[in-house]
Amino acid sequence: MAVAAMQKQQQHQTERWGDLLDDDGGDLDFGVLLPPPVVVGPDAKGIKKVIEYRIDEEGNEVKVTTTKRVRMVRRSKSAIERRSWPKFGDAAKEAPGSRLTMVSTEEILFDRTRAPDAIDLGQVMRSLLVDMQTVVDTIDLGSKAQEPSTSVDSLLKANDKQPGGGLLMVCRTCGKKGDHWTSKCPYKDLAPQQGESSTDRPPSADGSAAQGGAPGKAYVPVFRRLGADKSGADVMRRRNDENSIRVTNLSEDARDPDLAELFGQFGPLNRVYVALDRATGVSRGFGFVNFVHREDGENAIKKLNGYGYDNLILNVDWAAPRPN
């Protein structure tokens, strides 16, 4: 049995001589100097990290961290047994390189007929997240070069489908909404360059903002940068803080629309947000709801605190204001 396996391995190697040559060049000479690869996890959420070290073309040591999501699949005993069945019929004498089964190089989207509701923005983002995960998952398939463009494409598509899709797509250069991304702005050359303007302009009253544009400094959020639309940022911050209600002990199945439905009966809402785990996409069991009117919020807290929802008792209260 072992001999057979070895033969198979050798066969395999002779087929893929191209790969073999590649391996010979790098690893054998330097492999001794590099730390061994480390595998962390998989943890409770099924996130597995593999940290590898290798030497790139220029001779630099590179640390490569790959994050993968591991999913356990339950199979019946007979199904596991069937896995080890020998191939038969035409499959037994199949040429090794025939490649009858291939993974499509094209990302196929589940095309929604009706655009998701405005509140489903979160869903669009989530599907994007999935795209990003597939990027991680498929890195070792060698299709790296294409990936980033696909995820941007799907964002574009998601935007197209949205009736008010412009909300997501705002150009920072010319301020136009829903037409193009900042990087694709046709007026890019006409707009004042940020680097120059920071030296030309006298420092404004708001010191922090003046520093914002200087290159090489710590990261400055977009809305604090020079030339950014300050009023918009203020509105956004106010929106996040005002009449905000925190909901905890939420069931894992509850999503934004569910919260909207539950709290919407008390009055108009500004924002509904369920915290999701970035990696797994599973709800983390809490969320926030912003009411337009404070009275509605009070009402909702009175009614919904201790309310049984999806077999859990909800915990509803005003969200603690941000420390700053």
Next chain:
Amino acid sequence: MRPILMKGHERSLTFLRYNRDGDLLFSCAKDLTPTVWYADNGDRLGTYRGHNGAVWSCDVSRDSARLITGSADQTAKLWDVSTGRELFSFRFDAPARSVEFAIGDALAVITTDNFMDHVPTVQVKHIAEDLDDQTDESALVITGIKGRINRAVWGPLNRTIITAGEDATIRIWDSETGKLLRESDKESGHQKTISSLSKSSDWSHFITGSLDKSAKLWDTRTLTLIKTYVTERPVNAVDISPTHDTVVLGGGQDAMNVTMTDHRAGKFEAKFYHKILQEEIGGVKGHFGPINALAFNPDGRSFSSGGEDGYVRLHHFDSDYFNIKM
């Protein structure tokens, strides 16, 4: 999602079937060899050699030990799933089209086409546990249907047999006596050939797809029409999700128009409808020919489609599919 493309067949697909555990996928095509694939990664496990004509449909026993196939070479064959060995061959005097095992795998229903001067029949065969006892005799033969019978399946507890075909009528027969019990209403029923029929996982209702560009959901016991899904092209294949309230419809244009339109026109996508609201949810593109066969994995997390283009495409749903709220 990135579908897995399986190119094992040289001609157009006719039928797809998962086994009960959902780890094997059986595909039939107009070439001579039914094929079995692993349903998670699409690797080919084996082929079943022995037919001498297009293979129209297949079914696998509950324990995934035996496969039955119906072919245009006027036979239906029993196979050993794990080795591809032919166990038995039922001979007919016309092409065999639809095959299905009954609950318990002791009976099988097989339909034969109208061919030369033979009328279409529905035949029930005993499947013996021991191959030495296996005979060619029919336990029941139902005749009296005009036009080809495209699909015949068992009703609940094997008490009835449901047939649908070219005459656009669904009929329920008593599986003991062969008596006609119910017939679908001409007014509310399909107007053109019924191409496919698929049962829900609990057999309480079933869906039919028809060339009249619609699919309909029926109650298995009373044969009352529950829902209608309207689309803009002939429906060749249908299936019901075992876990979600969705149904999937596959189809295409009439053969004469296929070469005149681009595949990107979206005519060859698998369309998903909400089972209850009858509303279109979305579609999955990819085939460059009409879809002839569709099947959901019994776990509801993936589905596969087989097209006129000879490809089987296996799709594992992304998480956004499971989060769709209507």
